[in-house]
Amino acid sequence: MKLNIAVIFGGRSVEHEVSIISAAQCMQAIDKEKYQVVPVYITKHGVWYTGDKLLNIENFRDLEKLLTQCQPILVSQNAGEHIIYKAKPSLFAKKELVKIDVAFPMTHGTYGEDGTLQGLLEQMNIAYVGCDVLASALSMDKITAKILLRTLQIPVLDDFCFYTEEWIDNKDQVVTKIQAKFPYPLMVKPANLGSSVGVSAVNNSQELEDAVDLAVSMASRILIEPKITNLKEVNCAVLGDHEFAETSVCEELFNSGEFLSYQDKYCGSGKIAAKGQECCGSCDTTVKLEKQGMLSAKRQIPANISAELTAKIENLAKQAFNGLNCAGVVRIDFLIDQNTNQIYLCELNAIPGSLAFHLWVPRGKTFTELTNRLLEIALKRHREKNNLTVSYANNILHGFQLGNKCK
Template sequence: MRTKVGVIFGGMSVEHEVSVISASQAMSAIDKDKYEVVPIYISKDRAWYTGEQLTNIEEYKDLKGLLSNVQKIQLQRDPNGKFLLQKDPQPKFGKKYVDEIDVAFPVMHGTYGEDGVLQGFLELLGIPYVGPDVLASAAGMDKSLMKSVVRDYNIPILDFISLYSSEWRVNQEEVTARIEKELGFPVIVKPANLGSSVGISKAADVNELEDAIDLATSFAAKIVIEKMVTNMKEVNCSVLGDYEHAEASICERVLGNDEFLSYEDKYQSSSSSKGAKGMEATNRIIPADISDEQTAEVQAIAVKAFQVLGCSGVSRIDFIIDLDDNEKVYINEINTIPGSLSFYLWEPTGKSFSDLTNDLIKLALKRERERENLTFSIDSNLFNTQSGGLKGSKN
């Protein structure tokens, strides 16, 4: 019997469409001899659906029509420990569920999918799932937290300041003065917890800074302002594995139309308009045109950051190389569920996209086996020991 893999995608993020593309690629790549793919789509209004039509990227051109022909569901765990896709609403008569799954495979980018929220839900249900756990997802998603963690492990990062939108509104002059003093111009302004370059812009002076912060805070309450490297190379490297063993892919150099790779560069370029190309369509040089020594340095930092953050599955770590400072390498950010699952960085190593998805599922099941040996609750009833009422610690 084949293992049933529930591929979860879509969601309430600005990266919704990117998730649909990545999931479509992943579902096509999964080995159908070993696994049965069960698509699970989350709409922008938080409704969950399943149905074979959801595997066809062309169907999303008429989303209303697509959703009218698939089954609305809720993901539940029954008393027997099975993970069911129950019909929503449940019928009074007949079968109450559509399907069941053995393992979840989140392919969701950004808010509510890559930040630990979905992972926490799956944890509560006890469903084995692909990718990083709650803590690693949250740490990887929050750019400020990620930078603080890796800095403590002597991983090189660019100087940055993080703040909340409320602080900017109340103390705009003080914040501006701090940025000028600690970072100087130009700077890059980013939402702290989004990916795909959404809401990111540069600021060369105080006037541009105000516009950049207004843009970033329209997407997130917490933002990051980072010293900008004007003469640079952007290099990415993928890592596959977990806390015990992790390996790095080859490196790529990404080519944007500006000083940084924008959302439009990644997903709205002419090359990506021909179909579900995702990050695969981004202009890039593979392998990156950097020295063997620098390649090894990037790969080593990537693996270290991946394991320091407690990641599992496949991630993509993005780097900046400062060409005006002896080609110093800085880690920029980590994507714990990267676009297209970074399969294009593994294929040149001899690992096909099908092999990659197989490895990811095996890592999920390995973690589940390890957790079965852990104690999460104690078989006792504290209330049976209470004799004088609910006194708590005072008693």
């Protein structure tokens, strides 16, 4: 009997559209001989839907029409039920739609990749793909992640961070502190967004103010870092869990401006140089739209770096993956200062765009094999967690009276 896999995507995030693209690729790649795909779409307003029409990304061109053809749903939050119900059933209609065996989050950014959705799935006691609550939250928050990475002796750039309220209350003082710590150019980043959303490179105080004004409209904490002027950007993915993890090949990314922007990642030509491939070739996973997720970025696979640098990046990627207790597939982005050959870990992506499947093709792993492995890891972790003691049989409230000590 096939397991029902709920692929959850969309959500209340500025990366909403990117999530739709990644989910479409994922749903095409999942092995239909083993699993039944149940698409679960969350609108930008947080309303949940399901329906076969959600399987075809072309239908998202007319979202209003699409939603009229789909079923609004409620998901049981009772531990162990895992049932999707119709949100507005007719009087005599069956309320229950389907029981889910595994959740497969493909939500990027806030309320999906940051531990929020993972916490809901934990309460439901359902197996789910990817990092757990803590690893997701740490990976998403750049400031907190860097604090932990430093304790692991993983190189990261120096930084200055502050809250939105500090900027609103005393902008001039914050600018003075930043300029006292770093010379220009600088990078301005919202602390908890991905896909380079809200990220700016700045070269003077006016550009700094404009960039921070943009960032504070998207996040409550802001991160400032020195900008590497002679930069090479290299990514490496890690697949596995605390018992076994493997690294993908490294890729080198090319940008059209001062850094790899949202437009470079998702609105580019999708050219892959050298030995890279546009799609895995062994499964029908090409989304026939102008945008193909991170495949739109210009890249070279493998990265044009020495064997020594490659080995260092792979080791650092594994160290970060294990140090933050990650699981599933995580793409880890690195910055290389070409003047010094110094490597810096930039950020971790707990649910990488397109699941970074293109990085596993040179390792001989198809997109379908990647999703199979992710589901195996999810089920294994769920079994292990359910073997842990989470409550005691005895009731300490028996005989308890307010104001008296327990007997």
